[in-house]
Amino acid sequence: MQKVTKDILISKAAGLLDSQTVTRVLGWKRGEFYDDVTPAVFHSREELENGFVFDDFCGANLSKYLIKETAKDDGKILVFLKPCDTYSFNQLLTERRFPRDKVYALGVGCEGMLDSRKIRAVSESVISVRDLGNSVEVETLYDGILTLDRQTLLPDRCQRCKSKKHVAFDELIATDGKILDSNRFDEVEKLEKMTADERYRFWQEQLSRCIRCNACRDVCPACTCEKCVFDNPDSGVANKACANEFEEKMFHIVRAFHVVGRCTDCGECSRVCPQNIPLHLLNRKFIKDINTFYGTYQAGETVGSRAPLVDYNPDDAEPSEVLTGGTHHV
Amino acid sequence: MYKTAKEKLPAVLDAISRYFSLYLPVDYEDGAVFEAYSYGKTLSSKVNTVKSPKEYFFPQTETLVNFKVDGKSLSIIDPRRESEDFVIFGMRACDVKSLAILDRVFLSDPIDTYYENRRRHGIIVSMACSKPAATCFCTTFGIDPSEPDGDAILYLDKDTLYLNIKTEKGAKLLTPLQGIIVDCEQNEVDTQKNLIRERLKKLPLSSLQTTTFSSGKTDDFFSSEVWETLSDTCLGCGSCTYVCPTCHCYDIKDFKTADGIRRFRCWDSCMFSDFTQMSHGNPRTKQSERFRQRFMHKLVYYPTNHDGIFSCVGCGRCLKSCPINMNIVKVMKALGGEGNGKQ
8 A cells, every 4th residue: 555644645635725625624743752643623734734744653533523623613624534533434424423514534544553652661762763664663762773563563453453444535545445354353252251250350450440531431432422421410420530449340331331333443442541451342342242143233334324233123133142141152 | 878789679678568568660561550569579660650659648539538327317437547657669759749749738738637647657769760761851840860859769770779768767667678788878879860860961851941930920821822722632531630640639529338428539630521510510611721720730820829839740641641642741832932831
């Protein structure tokens, strides 16, 4: 696939601003360091040239910002979407969360984004990173220049990428990829093979590290309620921290159930978790179960599709079958 | 000053743990974590833990009081107990300094007895930073990681472990460490101190200044246009707040238990939509206002109330944990203008 460069994207976006096709551009902005890229709205060619970036650290999925941006009623906005982002984009459209005609979607190719957490695990003193294709060269303050295998620096969601295909776009930069035979259910299968006690301990250990910052919810493109039940003081569950040891588990379990059939497995929840809890595994379990009981379904693959749990089909699995939890089905 | 061979570190930890509850940073695949020592655990090799150790003095959740209901009678159960001495081993200069910032809040009248209890009994063994991280900027706030505050300071070089006892509380470690450490000269760590100071000068954020900010400057920054731009894509999560060693806002709530009520307090975040919720709602209705609150608190409001001291210690945790990579360095540079917050 043709490597998408920052300059190609700036030139494309600036052209669309100049022709007044769009009034602003939702993209990624360069920061102080090699990895601290921030989602940002650009209004002019100058702003783009001064700050826009497209590199190995543009992991942030921009599609959820379209809800807020299109509500500003300020003409059409250009958004850059990586293949996995386009699934969230479609799912948001299915849920009628923003008007399609106010967005110009520019699909950009992606070879997997780097995980700065994994880079910092190698060295805390990295000051620059250079992508050399299969390897990555990192410059450090104390250990000189290190050459690392690129594959090992990818986050789980990119190591097990489900699709290089853009399922939504107005225009595509670079050639489109394919839906991949990903091994993304491997980790779920490992959990299924555990005994109930082992699995309980696994999640107990993981979720007890939760600090209730709510970053997973706030970044999640499927979490778009105007007022979350966990922020509503009248709900009786709006605690900011764990009042008892079940609290944070309830939060994550309720959230996982709430996004069933709508979660596209974009992996943003795990990317933003400051405690590095593998939250995406909860959602993947649901996706895997849905595939098992109701036939393969990928949320966001098309606009307007009905998720199996809100659709009725005479061939649907019987509730008794579902109650086995899927562990006996492959 | 005392010293021993570096390979004696496990013996040092073990000896301390026989006398005191001991907490130290331990490495995990996901990053370093402060946790209780048990035999075999080794000191982290990282500069900083993901979360700060403030929770040992100001826990994320703690019970303030229990109410027990029995028929028509209500009894009040005070959960406070005098803490026993405990040791936090390997705290960095930034984290130690953050306690001085929390002290000004919790130990001023009316004194927070829950916090005071833990502060009185916590023995802090700080650790010099021989390899400051790329995201460190403690020197911006006048902190010297070659000579951290603390009850005792630990220096580790290639072969030797040095311990500089600074306070009476720190001297409590001498009993457990008898026979393990021996006297040495103060200047034996000078080489390491100088190396650290040289390294600090080369950090990417070494020239970040605070000159623009200080007490009483609310009007200079409050109406700035940059708040809207900086906070435009802020998710409003509490990541920055909860990893921050100096953030200290909390909420108090009641939780219904089987036989009464548990009144607890927990960390709160000014980034949340229901922060300081009153009957009319939240006084800060937009995310840009909440975002502004957090940084104005660190750079202007706290200094205004506390003799010009900033409530940031430059640990760099928010630089690493923010989902959108917005942080106090970017805010300082955007607000500071040329030659001030800018490098």
